[in-house]
Amino acid sequence: MFFRMIRGTLFRQWKKMLMIAFTIALGASLASAMLSVMLDVGDKVNQELKTYGANITVVPKENSVLTNLYEVEDGGVSGAYLQEDELGKIKTIFWAFNIVDFAPFVNVDATLDDGTEVQCVGSWFDHHMDLPTGETLDAGVVSLRSWWELTEGSWLDEQLSANSADEVMVGKDLAEKLGVKAGDSLHLNGPASDKNMKVAGIYDAGGTEDMQIYMQLDTAQALADLEGRVDKIEVSALTTPENELSERAAKDPSSLTVAQMETWTCTAYASSICYQIQQVITDSVAAPVRQVADSEGAILSKTQLLMILITILSLIGAALGICNLVTASVMERSQEIGLMKAIGAHNLSVALLVLCEIFITAIIGGVAGFFAGFGFAQLIGHTVFGSAIEMRPMVVPIVAVLVVLVTLIGSIPAIRMLLGLRPTEVLHGR
């Protein structure tokens, strides 16, 4: 009988029930959309902040002191280099997934035929790597220096290896000074060999790079007879904002207790990623670029806090909206309940009946709302960040608990009122 009555309400009063379900669905979709976006916003914004370039630089141990300090003038043949064949190892560390981009650099001083000294930099442009883990990665300056603007010509395309080995990219200011355009050729005399190069493109970097020439890593290495060696590696990694623990660890990892050490290595702090890079690259010093690493942390935590507060506001809004409507729709049924009580229904069975009906509606509405909300989240993700918002399993229980709680709270005042009804009064229509 109980189930028959519930079924009766659900089917015969489907319009009213649909309205409750609709409101609950709206609230649930709002909650799940906001929660999904909130939980993912950190990663997304972090990804966006990668436009600021590398946040970790790796240099040879001795070189970190030598190069700039002694102003070595003989083309950098001063000893310390990193090994090019170890580069792939960066993607094998514990935090490999957090490393989004990296590129090696080798600096070579060359002269042109007219005696002008130019600084050449060899690097990757859109280097394609097959990692030992079976993944592939495309890394290089094209993505690492996203703020560079191509003023003429095109980027070097490493995939077309036939041409690109003889091609260079020239900085805007240098191109102006030399009077070269895309398509012209330059004769570069390196410390070890010389080569005729074609200018593939001119870039505007808005910095000191505007006076440099960029070319492929092997080409630059050949100029200075530095095969297999690199001066510097720049790494762009997704990191967690630094805190007191990470700062202490960065100074001296051995000062940590075992538990602290575990927390440190298992959190993607810039310092712990640096530490792990140092372990895989021989004789290297990896240091976070403070300008990028610090600011990223600040902006990231602010954005997350902002989203959390907005989410809380919308959750409260959703909860109150659901509460309101559940109360309103239950109160509407006073006449029906009065009739039930008049023919001898107990308070308990009336309450149970009403609750059951509402909960069945709530579950249907909640499930529909959850998927709708996930859709909303995807909409936001694609419009704003151009990528999908990841589905977090923890959103499901949060939304479920929220819907159940809110529905329950919303029905309590209504049910109390219904129980207080006197059948005669209701049926009389007062």
Added chain:
Amino acid sequence: MKKRKMFIRMITASLMRRRSRMVVALLSIAIGATILSGLVSIYYDVPRQMGAEFRNYGANMIFTAGDDAFTLDDVRAGQSKIDSTQIVGVAPYRYENVRINDIPVVAAGTDPEGAKKASPYWRVEGEWFTGDSQLLIGASVAESFRLKAGDTIEVSYSPVSENDETTSDGEDEFVLDTYKPFTVMGVLQTGGSEENYIYMSLDALTELTGEEGTLDVAELSVSADAEQLAGYISEINGSVKNVHASLVKRVTASEATVLTKLQALVLLVTIVVLALTMICVATTMTAVVAERRKEIGLRKAIGASDKSIIQEFMGESMLLGLLGGLLGAVLGFVFAQQVSINVFSSSISFRPLLLPVTVLASIAVTGISSLMPIRSATDVDPALVLKGE
């Protein structure tokens, strides 16, 4: 006159007598309005507040020498073209090659207060320099000379052209090197090339080199959007002769990308939240009106015209919308203020325009959402409604 009085009395009476139901409706309208005004304030304030955070990345504009010698006065002249409230920090730099223990090091003369503000990401172990005999050394320099905060060093300068310096290795017969003792106040860590320099005040560098010298570069951190920055650049380049201003592309370009995305995010979230709360308000109003079909029927039975019923109900719901809108506008401002204080630790500016907009929007939403159910209610035959069918 009498008619209007009656109208107002009916509206207020129905609101007062059905207090609990009306409070519920008012509450949902107020929530909607709160979300509207709160999120819109945040939306407009995000670029300003976040812009300040982005100044963590340091200078976004640099001044270099124009045609002539570049001095502190030129920097001031260029700086005066920029709205002073937008300037976060200005740091002038003059670079000279000096020696510590006969090993060449690049020394930078700057204004410590300006540098601190223009490059907030610099981390100093120890203290910043304040006096003319104090300096700050980069971490790489500190490591290679085994120096730490508190040490005293002597810095020398060879007032000869650089070519002579490298060939004769400092043993120049004609000009004597100048020496000046300094106390190392702190060690600078940046993760960049700044770690290879030593920093002292401009006066100290003048004293050491014995000449006034010109500045090499001045870094400015300006809290303005890309368009304004471009405007400042062209204005300064056009009117201040000795200064060539340019943007640090890496910082400005990236800031624009990230800020646009963030604002778009808040906008979309606002739209989604707003659409959902509007529907919530609409359903609540529908429920409120639907409840009163009997009343409508009764009124029609004693001879009220459809028009007067619609008018009265609309007046009632618009009054609700007005109250809810006012309440929501205030609450929304409080919410936005709380968010701003918690997240950015700065207060939000009150936008007077937002108050009427919120109130009008909530009146419109409640009016429209109650119009439909009232219409359908007035269509009903009073006899049927009163009979309870």
